[in-house]
Amino acid sequence: MHIETYISDLLYRYDCVTIPEFGAFLTKRVSATLDESNHTFFPPKKVISFNEQLQHNDGLLASYIADAEKIPYEIAVQKISKQVKSIKSFLTEGETLSFSTIGDLALNTDGKIVFEPSYNSNYLTDAFGLSEFEVSHVNREVYKQQVETLEDVIPISITPERREKRSYLKYAAVALIALTVGGFAASTFYINKVETHNQLAQEAANQQLDAKVQEATFIIENPLPSATLTVEKQQGKYHIIAGAYRVEENSDKKIAELQDLGFKARTIGVNKYGLHEVVYSSYENSNEALIALRDIRQTYNKEAWLLVRELE
Template sequence: MENKVFTYLEFALPIHNCVIIPELGGFIVNQEEPLHHIDANVSVPGYMIAFNPDLKHDDGVIVSYYIRDGKMTYNAALQKIKDFVKGLKQELSTQKPVTCGRLGSLYMNKEGKLLFEANPSFVFPSLYGLTAVGLSNLSDINRRESASRKSFPVKYTLGSVAAAVVAMFLFTVPSANVSNNNGLQGAIPQQSGFIYSLAEQVKPLLEVDSVKVVEAKVENKESQTPPQSLRTYYIIVGGEDTQSRADRLLDKIKKSGLQSVNILEAGGRFRIYVASFSDKPEAEGFLDTFRKENPKYETAWLYSKRN
């Protein structure tokens, strides 16, 4: 069954990590950390897509795409999604699997439970081009560092010898017993050309290490610049389609005991959030703790918004 719902889902899921199709269920992305093998190889991180049929409320993600692309109201967009879900469930009731774009397929078992099978060949945009990395053993690294240290004295010795040779020619005074001025005039240009050639050959040896040190300092300064977050993560506990209804919901939540709540407007939807973070792991940790401490808001979810 082809529909814009799955097209929007495929686009939004890598961004939000959790997208709910109202009256159907929620699609959740679980990140799999890179595996460290005994042979010193690190595999590519992966993602596993899970489906939770108990998440049926509207999180506003799919609806916002309908509103933006179809130029329609929130209620009209939500009704289109509900009509699609109704037809989808009728088709699934015939025990026929339904493809969800490139993400995978939905099917219903004999007990009437809705299940999802992920597409193993689907690659998330953030993983394009990544390959496994091989790491060197610590003993090999120490061996190479030891060899490089031993080579430094040789380099500096060659530079010192070459510099001494140049100095010897520069400060050598011609003999006062020269009787032929023509011979002296012929020797001076030849000697100057040789000294200039030798100095040019020595110059790279004397400059190469200073250049490397400067470059290393520049790289260290650049690496110290902290990265700036491009997204803000909000802990959402409710939402409405108008400002007035959102204000009433905000007052109700405050009276129930949550005082640090605010309204976030995005995509024609007004969401109530209790906290915001620039770091995603920190936001996820807060969400887990908040759900445990506030069972009344166990359906609270994480909303990501580009800055």
């Protein structure tokens, strides 16, 4: 079993992929960057790191392997455990374990795992199809020097005819400025008149509205107490999927059933297959979502899975 293939698939969809009893691969999004030394732009990407402390089985990797290989979940857990023993033995012998699209793992002198990420793959799906590109440097200063050289070689002279034309242009410019100032003054006067008219009309309308309100005012001797309704809106891009239903009524029944159990169940819309997706709940934090997913699988539904998607 090539476990790195399954890990690579999951890194496109999740921020944390744990190998039980070994460690976890984590991803963090970074923005596009510019290498000024060689004028190269790099697209946004996911940076991969490794944390040896995160070894608890959250069920994500085992569930994915079980589904991909069509085997029971327990068998998938056993396969992972066997693979981990082989990996640890390989590292203990001083060898470097290379995951082609993820990175290299090795032990340092203190017996700790050192991870060197690979830059051959970009696990950020939003940047699919984008690649680095290099741009040429713009030599603006060189062009400026060339212009200054031309001015020294070919001086600009003004003949009497050109002076006469420039005098005409000067008078025309003065006339244009005078016309502009006069037009601006007239425009300002007109705008002030319009604003005064609008203000008077607005005051008259407000007086008529006050009179109508006074005529329609009435008193309730025993008014009903006011009620405050608080609606909690679920947020977050981590959704624990309970099921997907072709018939919307079935999804409504499932939501009611889960709400009776205390979950904040709801539907998050229709997927590309035309199925109504029902979630146990949604989370903003990936760690909280994985903890809740593990509890749901152990207690309610071992087929539940985690969907990462921003909702509109």
